[in-house]
Amino acid sequence: xxxxxxxxxxxxxxxxxxxxxxxxxxxxxxxxxxxxxxxxxxxxxxxxxxxxxxxxxxxxxxxxxxxxxxxxxxxxxxxxxxxxxxxxxxxxxxxxxxxxxxxxxxxxxxxxxxxxxxxxxxxxxxxxxxxxxxxxxxxxxxxxxxxxxxxxxxxxxxxxxxxxxxxxxxxxxxxxxxxxxxxxxxxxxxxxxxxxxxxxxxxxxxxxxxxxxxxxxxxxxxxxxxxxxxxxxxxxxxxxxxxxxxxxxxxxxxxxxxxxxxxxxxxxxxxxxxxxxxxxxxxxxxxxxxxxxxxxxxxxxxxxxxxxxxxxxxxxxxxxxxxxxxxxxxxxxxxxxxxxxxxxxxxxxxxxxxxxxxxxxxxxxxxxxxxxxxxxxxxxxxxxxxxxxxxxxxxxxxxxxxxxxxxxxxxxxxxxxxxxxxxxxxxxxxxxxxxxxxxxxxxxxxxxxxxxxxxxxxxxxxxxxxxxxxxxxxxxxxxxxxxxxxxxxxxxxxxxxx
Ligand SMILES: Cc1ncc(COP(=O)(O)O)c(C=O)c1O
Numbered sequence: 004x005x006x007x008x009x010x011x012x013x014x015x016x017x018x019x020x021x022x023x024x025x026x027x028x029x030x031x032x033x034x035x036x037x038x039x040x041x042x043x044x045x046x047x048x049x050x051x052x053x054x055x056x057x058x059x060x061x062x063x064x065x066x067x068x069x070x071x072x073x074x075x076x077x078x079x080x081x082x083x084x085x086x087x088x089x090x091x092x093x094x095x096x097x098x099x100x101x102x103x104x105x106x107x108x109x110x111x112x113x114x115x116x117x118x119x120x121x122x123x124x125x126x127x128x129x130x131x132x133x134x135x136x137x138x139x140x141x142x143x144x145x146x147x148x149x150x151x152x153x154x155x156x157x158x159x160x161x162x163x164x165x166x167x168x169x170x171x172x173x174x175x176x177x178x179x180x181x182x183x184x185x186x187x188x189x190x191x192x193x194x195x196x197x198x199x200x201x202x203x204x205x206x207x208x209x210x211x212x213x214x215x216x217x218x219x220x221x222x223x224x225x226x227x228x229x230x231x232x233x234x235x236x237x238x239x240x241x242x243x244x245x246x247x248x249x250x251x252x253x254x255x256x257x258x259x260x261x262x263x264x265x266x267x268x269x270x271x272x273x274x275x276x277x278x279x280x281x282x283x284x285x286x287x288x289x290x291x292x293x294x295x296x297x298x299x300x301x302x303x304x305x306x307x308x309x310x311x312x313x314x315x316x317x318x319x320x321x322x323x324x325x326x327x328x329x330x331x332x333x334x335x336x337x338x339x340x341x342x343x344x345x346x347x348x349x350x351x352x353x354x355x356x357x358x359x360x361x362x363x364x365x366x367x368x369x370x371x372x373x374x375x376x377x378x379x380x381x382x383x384x385x386x387x388x389x390x391x392x393x394x395x396x397x398x399x400x401x402x403x404x405x406x407x408x409x410x411x412x413x414x415x416x417x418x419x420x421x422x423x424x425x426x427x428x429x430x431x432x433x434x435x436x437x438x439x440x441x442x443x444x445x446x447x448x449x450x451x452x453x454x455x456x457x458x459x460x461x462x463x464x465x466x467x468x469x470x471x472x473x474x475x476x477x478x479x480x481x482x483x484x485x486x487x488x489x490x491x492x493x494x495x496x497x498x499x500x501x
Contacts, residue, residue: 008083010080010084010280010281010284010285011281012076012080013278013281014073014076014080015065015073015074015076015077015273015276015277016274016277016278018063018064018065018072018073019056019058019064019270019274020056022058022063022064023056031058031061032059032267033057035054037054037055037057037058038051038054038055038057041054053271056270057269057270057271058270059267060267060268060270067092067094067264067268067273068260068261068264068266077092077276077280078091078092080277080280080284081243081245081280083284084210084280084283084284085210085218085220085229086218086220086221087245087246087247088246088247089245089246089253089256090243090244090245090246091243091244091256091257092241092242092243092273092276092277093228093240093241093243093244094240094241094265094268094269094272094273095240095242095263095264095265096230096232096240096241096242097124097202097204097228097229097233098122098127099124099242099263100204100228100242100244101122101125101128101202101204101228102124102127102263103256103259103260103262103263104128104226104227104228104244104256105125105128105129105132105170105172105200106128106131106132106259106262107251107256107259108169108170108198108200108225108226108251109132109134109169110134110169111132111134112133112134112135113132113134113135113169113170114134114135114136114137114165114167114168115129115134115135115136115137115168115169115170115171115172116137116139116158116161116162116168116170116171116172117136117138117139117172117173118138118139118140118141118152118172118174119138119139119141119150119419120141120150120174120177121172121202121458122174122204122456122457123452123458123459123487124457125202126426126450126459126462127450129425129427129462130426130427130430130431130463131427133425133427134425135422135425136422137161137168138419138422139153139157139158139161140153140419141153141177141323142154142321142322142323143323143416144321147312147314147333147335147364147365148364148365148416149179149333149362149364150177150179150416150458151177151179151181151321151322151323152174152177152181152182152183152184152323152324153173153183153323154183154184154322154323155184155187155188155191158171158191159191162191162192162195166195168197169197169198170197170198170199170200171192171197171198171200172200172201173185173188173201173202173224174201174202175201175202175203175206175219176206176209176328176331177205178205178360178367178456178457178458179314179331179333179365179367180205180314180327180328180329180331181318181323181326182209182216182217182324182326182327182328185201185219185325186217186222186223187325189223189224193223198225198226198250198251199224199225200226200227201219201224201226202227202228203218203227204229204233204242205230205233205234205328205331206218206219206229206234207229207230207231207234207235207242207243208235208283208287208291208330208371208372209328211283211287211288212287212288212291212295214295214329215291215295215326215328215330216325216327216328217326219245220247223247224247225246225247225250225251226244226245226246226247226251226256227244227245228242228243228244229243229244229245230242231243231275231279231280232275233369234330234369234371234372235282235371236275236278236282236372237272237275237276237279238272240269240272241272241273241276241279243276244256244260290372293372294330294370294371294372294374295329297370297375298330298332298370298379300379301332301370301379301382301383302329302332304383305383305386308387309390310336310338310390311338311339311386311390312334312335313332313333313334313335314333314335315329316329330369330370332367332368332369332370332382333365333366333367334346334365334366334367334386335365336364336365336366336389336390337364337365339389342361342363342364342481343362343363343364343365343366344361344362344482344483347361347366348482349389349392350366350385350389353385353388353389354384354385354388354389355381356381356385360456361482362453362456363478363483368382416474417460417470417471417473417474418468420447420465420466420468420471421465421466422462422464422465423464423465423466424446424499426462426464427463428464429447429463429499430448430463430464432500433500434497434499434500435497435498435499435500436489436490436498437498438494439475439476439493439494439496440476442472442496443467443468443469443472444466444467445466445467445498445499446465446466446467446498446499447461447462447463447464447465447467447496447497447498447499448463448497448498448499449487449488449489449496449497450462450463450486450487450488451485451487451493451496452485452486452487453478453483453484453485453486454484457486459487460474460478467496467498475493479492479493
């Protein structure tokens with residue numbers, strides 16, 4: 004058998020191609036039979052090749068839920084590439100990875116320490132695992148209104164006051180590109196005998212370039228999750244979970260993954276993971292050098308535009324920013340008189356440029372291995388044009404932001420609400436629907452999450468405060484979309500029946 008070290012191999016993609024070339028007549032799913040039965044409207048657009056490998060897990064093509072053949076080989080190659088002991092392909096994104104990682108590590112009733120700006124997939128794992136969150140406050144940049152990472156000091160203090168915690172869950176990088184001091188956090192967590200789990204959804208590329216912040220696997224964490232589809236060449240939903248050392252029970256992890264993954268995973272997605280790993284392992288450094296060069300060219304040009312700020316590595320060393328992924332372009336537009344939501348829309352409607360994320364003050368653009376000097380120029384030119392537009396600087400007035408700033412001196416993110424009952428109890432109990440504006444004091448039964456970035460403002464079991472109501476209404480007026488509540492406009496909210 005070829006060695007784990009031969010990273011030019013793509014065993015899973017090869018197995019799919021071999022099946023296609025064998026000319027086998029398929030009496031199995033999917034019913035489109037390698038594209039033959041698919042309507043021309045879609046078939047002609049996506050092409051026959053992708054449909055030819057849209058197969059099912061028949062013998063020889065292995066089983067994601069019980070891998071023994073080419074998927075197992077592809078897993079081993081991924082583990083070697085990422086410096087992990089075990090790697091697993093995921094077809095339901097890092098969402099499934101976070102759920103499986105937390106469900107594997109925790110037992111019902113356990114406490115887990117996690118940053119308040121964790122992704123909603125972590126909160127959904129708390130509901131399913133019947134565990135108790137203790138939220139750690141991330142460091143906040145009040146000027147840009149951005150949450151960064153939690154510091155080692157915060158982790159240490161929370162471990163001290165919550166000695167019963169079984170695991171610490173960290174998000175690094177954040178959506179905004181800041182990374183945590185994982186080597187220091189690893190020492191603290193492991194000296195306390197706890198598990199360290201990392202949501203590295205935004206860092207599948209970190210391991211492959213020395214000028215990017217250290218990856219979670221290189222910092223020695225017990226388990227981490229990467230969204231290969233977010234910044235590498237995995238197709239949407241294609242992610243990986245990696246583990247290191249002995250602390251994660253692999254049998255339990257595999258059983259848990261079987262709870263969350265389809266019995267009919269897309270083999271096209273699995274092939275994209277196999278090839279994305281090969282690409283990174285064989286030419287990742289070169290590709291990422293080119294990507295970094297594009298970002299390093301664009302950042303000063305953006306910062307030269309009057310009124311625009313694009314944060315960068317000068318922020319490293321500030322609390323919660325142990326490292327910074329320079330390929331993330333957080334473009335602050337508040338000083339040109341726009342909310343991020345408005346800027347996103349104008350950039351798309353007027354300049355045909357679509358960013359990844361908008362929030363009150365910023366838009367976030369990703370520069371990745373698929374970008375070119377031309378695409379990045381389009382972004383810089385569009386932002387320059389946007390900044391030139393003649394706009395009065397009181398545009399926050401309709402959202403109430405200008406008034407808040409006058410009252411408070413700086414913008415405030417709401418305090419972490421009181422956890423009145425566990426997320427699971429709140430989610431599964433009897434609910435009633437009431438007017439959101441009158442809900443202060445009631446216990447929330449839903450998750451209220453502006454999406455993107457997917458970080459909940461309210462989680463099930465938390466007591467709703469006036470401060471939270473004001474903040475959510477401000478976000479909605481400014482153009483945020485909320486995910487989670489049955490009523491997406493939040494005229495009403497589901498709370499626990501008294
Ligand atoms: C920090 C973080 N973790 C996890 C996820 C979930 O990843 P996926 O979309 O791959 O399910 C996201 C998605 O945006 C995220 O931002």
